[in-house]
Structure formats: structure tokens, C-alpha cells
Amino acid sequence: MRGATTSGDHSTFGGELRRNPVSGRLTIVAPERAARPSDLHAAEVAGAAGPCPFCAGNEGLTPPETEAVRPRGSAPDAPGWRIRVVPNKYPALAGRHEVIVHSPQHDAELEDLGDDGLLEVLEVWRRRIAAQMGTGAAAATLIVNRGPGAGASLEHPHAQLFGTPVVPPLLLDELLEFERFSNRFGGCVLCAEIDGAGERLVHDGDVAAWVPAATRFPGEVWLAPKAHEPDVRSADLRPLAGALRRALVAVDTATGGAPLNLWLHTAPAELRGVFHWHVELAPRLSSIAGLELGADIALVTVDPEAAAEALRAAWPQG
Ligand SMILES: [Zn+2]
Ligand SMILES: [Zn+2]
Ligand SMILES: [Zn+2]
Helix, strand or coil: CCCCCCCCCCCCCCCEEEECCCCCCEEEECHHHHHCCCHHHHHHHHCCCCCCCCCCCCHHHCCCCCEEECCCCCCCCCCCCCEEEEECCCCCCCCCEEEEECCCCCCCCHHHHHHHHHHHHHHHHHHHHHHHHHCCCCEEEEEEEECHHHCCCCCCCCEEEEEECCCCHHHHHHHHHHHHHHHHHCCCHHHHHHHCCHHHEEECCCEEEECCCCCCCCCCEEEEECCCCCCHHHCCHHHHHHHHHHHHHHHHHHCCCCCEEEEEECCCCCCCCCCCCEEEEEECCCCCCHHHHHHCCCCCCCCHHHHHHHHHHHCCCC
């Protein structure tokens, strides 16, 4: 598999990507990650946590920074930065697992940064996605885990970027659906989803927000540019900043601060066919159970139209 090793690799180990030949499912086996610190877990167990590696002043606790947004002339790996990108100290995939810390402040969530601050963060996300795909990754998956119930091990808010040597199965599934729709009806299935969202539309703008008819998670919301666009690398990120900030506030309000996963799906490095980039917000009000795991069928108890109404009511006007 190409791209399994990379240059600019600060990490000395990383997981191994394996495929179950019966199910076709992929697993990254990364036992070193079990040794990583977890302030959330530590706080639960011992009521105390070590110094936060993502706070200003603790730069020495992470590998050297890959890049940072900091005043001209300020030294790398020292305070002064606004956004800092470091290789994951316990990478799932060597050289392909980055951490993007979007604020030196320990409790600053993405929506606390304001539209301009969030735009600056989105520009870093895009630059790192481009860097991963420009150095051989087949695809780049950007994710945010918020809260221990969503898999976050460190409290300080951050995003993680995974460059993978293969196109991940979920993105591959989506690409197949885009192709099917395009062959049958012509055009883009996601453009058609936005057009047909009706009362599931949460926000109308250059970037639309809507609740899919078949949600996997209660309170789930998707964001995408209304004008068809395959690749976030060529996107106008300003409307995304405004819509994403409001969506995060609305989801947090509507779900009572539920743990949250967020991910960005953009076209793979080599796109053949149709795709339309989007962001999915997945509040984790219920845990994944047997039917989801054994049949890959989601079971939700919230009506998507009602969920959309609640999100519209919680959507900040300012
Ligand atoms: Zn911190
Ligand atoms: Zn489209
Ligand atoms: Zn998707």
C-alpha cells in the first residue's frame, strides 16, 4: 500500500492497518496508544490529571510542531501561537496522524472562537488535508471528538487528521452511492438531498445545514455548500465558518451538551466520478448497540423532522 511511510515523520512507531478478509472491515492495531495519557480518564480514576500538553507553556510535552499560526518572528514550540499542529505522540498511523490544537486556551471550543477565529482554524484544517494528500495519502479524514463519551482522551479541545494509504470504507460507500445516483438520475445525490430536505432543512445559506431523513444519531446534522463542490481544498471556507459555529451551538443546546463526534468528508486524492464535500455532526446521546454492530442498521428514536425543528429553534441568530 502506498503512503504507508512518509517523510517528515517525527513518530517512531505507529499502528498497523489490517483488513478482516471475512467482513472486509479495516482495523488499525496500535497497542502503543494504550500507553497514552488520558486526563479525562485520570480525572475519573484519581481525581487529578497531569499538565495539559496542549496548553500554552507546555509545548515541550508534544512532538515538535508541524506548523503553527503565531506572530511573525515568534519561536516555534514556544508560547504565542493561536493554532498549533503537532504529530500525534501516539499515532494510529506513523506520520499520518496529526493533532490540530485550535486554541492555547484549555476550554475554548470551536464555537467559542468566533467566525474569524474559526475561519483561521478551517484554513489550517484545509492546509493539513492538502499536505497529507500531497504527500501520498489516498484520503484524509478530519475528526473532532468532544467528551469522553465520544472517545476524547484529552480535555483540551482539538481536531485530529488521519491520512490513510487507502480510501476509508465509509468514504468508499459514499463514493459508490454518488456513482449510482449519477448513473441513474444524473447529477449529485448530495445536491439532491439538500434540495429535497424540506422541513429537515435547519439552515439555508451558502452552506446549508440539514438533518438526513435516515439519521444514524439522534440530533445529527450535516453541513455542505449549496453549490456543488467535490473537494474542500477548493472551498470558500467563510460561509462554512459561520454555519459550523452556529451548528455547534445549536447541537450543543438541543442535545443538552451531549458528547459529540464531528468529521469532514472530502474527495479522495484521486477522485473519479462525483463527490460533494460535507461535514457531519454526530451527537452521542445513545451508545452504539448490537443491531448497529451486528447488522450495520441504525436504530433512532427521534423523528428527524422533530430533530430539525429543535435545531432550528436552537440556531443562534447572531
Ligand atoms: Zn490545555
Ligand atoms: Zn453536489
Ligand atoms: Zn459523509
